[in-house]
Amino acid sequence: MVSVLRRRLPLLGFVVPAVLYLAVFMGYPLYYLVRHSLQRENFANPAEGSKFIGLGNYSTILHSGIFWQSITVTAVFAACAVTIELLLGLAVALLLQKTLAGRRLLIALFLIPSMMMPIAVGLMWRYMLDDGYGMVTYYLKLVHVLGPGGLISHPLFARPWTALAALVLADVWEWTPFMALIILAGLESLPVEPYEAAAVDGASRWQEFWQITLPLLNRAIVVALLIRIADAMRVLDIVFVMTGGGPGNSTMTAQLLSYNIGFGAFQTGLAFAQVILVLTATVVVCALIFSRLSREGAAA
């Protein structure tokens, strides 16, 4: 026992600094978050003092329309963006896998969007989709998708659904390469035996894809999905610069609302309660997706 301790104690010593660091700089703010979510506070007016009100803030948040609206917007955004990224990423990964020349160069270039600063991506798309000076808008007007008499006659950022679609577009552009790269790595590590067996059994390409490739890719896809869903649920940067939550509050995402309540209105207690509710929702969604997908993978 003593010798085991002597061998292990120095090793545990290696872990202590990081644990202490995270306890102070992550743990303490989180503790503060939970404790003060139970208090009525207005940072802008400290004279009011703070008062313990139990779950009062949670109740206020759960009864507010804007909270549910922000949850809906965030969920729709996340669902649309991540689904498109997954399908597009899978398609591109399959293309890249069969690419005969210049693959390394293609991958390097394709990754540029995912490496870019999200705030820069938002500004870039805001400019390209600008009603007056946007390059993309100009060509969409030429083919009568946009503009008077077109499919969409109003400026993109003037209506809720098109503004949300613009956000999804920017997100898809930035993160499809990420999705494709992870799936490609999964594709490249697939064993060859199942394919040989399938060829012997005379399986079609289509069967091969659905019955072998997809189930074997399960792990890569689940990891990529979880990371992207977590990202999308706390999207802030591109919304901040592309729509600012507008028009009205129609693209107000969950984290932008946290910022507005906590930093704009300085109702910190309310903002804390809202953040905790959003975090809970994110964790539940991710846990559901994980348990669902990994079970299907195991069964396949």
Add this chain to the structure above:
Amino acid sequence: MRARRGFGRWLPTIGAFVVVGIFLVPVLWTIETSLKTRIAAWSMPPHWIFKPSLANYHAVLFDHGFLLYLKNSMIIAVGATAVSLTLGSLAAYGLERNRFRGKQALFFVFLFAYMIPEMAIALPAYLLGVRFHAIDTYWVLIAMHATFGTAFATWMLRGFFADVPKEVEECALADGCTRWGAFFRIALPLAAPGLVATAVFCLIFSWNDFPYALVLSTLRVETLPVAVGQLKTPAGTAWGEIMAVTVIAFTPTVIFAFLVQKWLVRGLSFGAVK
């Protein structure tokens, strides 16, 4: 897998080039716009060929003070990376060599930490920072960026240390080398490529961060992402200048990504896909 014959087998290659080309059009357009004059940036139809000018770069760097924001972003990114790597490499080594079980569990803890919206930490940190007079200093942003950085570095480096053979260290330990010595003289040098890759990711995370910087920096330590948003004014948006900052902001990350291309998948998937 069965291969198509003749021209057909080149179809995926052509398709891949077309898709990547389409994805790069916005980047090309951003670079082009950054080289345009204000009038050219606002002219319709869009001009693809024009006489380039560096006026926007000159304006943002010297008139709008972006040299300062650039400096701030660099100091914070380097500081946060240094803290993350130091703490992370120690913790990763301790966990990995301690006949460590529950890797899966630790990954989920890490993933949970990743799901926490930045505001959940940034807003309390702001209130605490006000109390301790730490707002608008490099320290507060370095400390905050290093929280995610430390968790990430610990997780990533654990994988890299696992790839380093244990035998050499065990010999050294048997010869009377301390754990400390084994870590510094053997494990760390052998895991050097992993350290570099992890460092690059920490740099990119800090460099690209917007939410923490938005809440915790006001004037003196404002970083690039926060400052660039402010070029969008009601008086008219100087798109050329914004695109110039955008180019300045993404160039280093793209170069870094090229340098660590080999470990890109591992880093982006947080070590879950190799």
